[in-house]
Structure formats: structure tokens, C-alpha cells
Amino acid sequence: MILPGLEKPKGSRIPILNARTNTVEDVDPVTKTDDEWRAQLTPEQFDVARKKGTEYAFSGKYHATKEPGIYRCVCCGTDLFDAVTKFDSGTGWPSFSAPVSGLNIELVPDRSGGLSRTEVLCARCGAHLGHVFDDGPLPTGKRYCMNSASLVFENS
Numbered sequence: 001m002i003l004p005g006l007e008k009p010k011g012s013r014i015p016i017l018n019a020r021t022n023t024v025e026d027v028d029p030v031t032k033t034d035d036e037w038r039a040q041l042t043p044e045q046f047d048v049a050r051k052k053g054t055e056y057a058f059s060g061k062y063h064a065t066k067e068p069g070i071y072r073c074v075c076c077g078t079d080l081f082d083a084v085t086k087f088d089s090g091t092g093w094p095s096f097s098a099p100v101s102g103l104n105i106e107l108v109p110d111r112s113g114g115l116s117r118t119e120v121l122c123a124r125c126g127a128h129l130g131h132v133f134d135d136g137p138l139p140t141g142k143r144y145c146m147n148s149a150s151l152v153f154e155n156s
């Protein structure tokens, strides 16, 4: 018996949009130990995606990328952003006006560093992706300011 208010049973699946087939699929959340993530990621990817680091502006490999394709989570491969929503924000970080689906990301208040921001996480594995701001282009008005280190680009 599952009592209301208790944590969801381990293994409960979450809905994630597959951007290639444009279908929502129920998938298992991805949880790994720091040692397992370290074995899979580069030191920079680990620092940014698992420890909420921030890459230096203009240092990442995707801040100027313009090719069509999908940006996926470096940790678990979840589709996150379509290149059609990418725009040149001038900030030196890859910037998008919308995720492929609100299902695929999680937004949490972030008051670290004396700032009031909204952190963007991968909904499937909890990877830190970056922050979202309200100064993006219309129609969404959002600027998803991401770290290249948390993303893997796949040409379409």
C-alpha cells in the first residue's frame, strides 16, 4: 500500500518528450553516484552539470553554434533544446527562447550568491543546465542561459 504524501516509490517513471518523434515517453529517472558521474564525464562537465558550476563566457563549444539540431543533456541524453529556438544573446553562453518541452526541464528558485534567479535542471537526471531570465526575445520573452558543458549537440 502506498500512503499519500510519501515519497514516490523508487522506479516511478516520468514523462519526457522525445523531440525526434515528438512523442511523450515514460522513462526511468537517472540517478548515479558522484563516482559514477565522474567516470562518465570530463572534469568540467562534472563540475558544471553535477556541482552547479558555470563555464566562462565565450569558453564553451556551443555559444556560437548555428546549425540545426537538438541539444541534449550531457549526463542522460534527454532532449532539451531545439536549435530553432537558439539566439545570439551576446552573453557568451548558448541561449534559447524555449525548451523542447516543459516536461524535460525542472525550474527551481536559486538564491545563491546573493542573487534571485531561477535554476534550470534536467528533469530526468537533475543535471544543472543554467538559469532562465525574463529578458529573452518574443514571443516567449525567456532567455534560457545554458552551459555548453551540460549539453551535447546532435545535428539533424
Ligand SMILES: [Zn+2]
Pocket (backbone or CB within 6 Å): 073, 074, 075, 076, 077, 078, 122, 123, 124, 125, 126, 127
Ligand atoms: Zn539529464
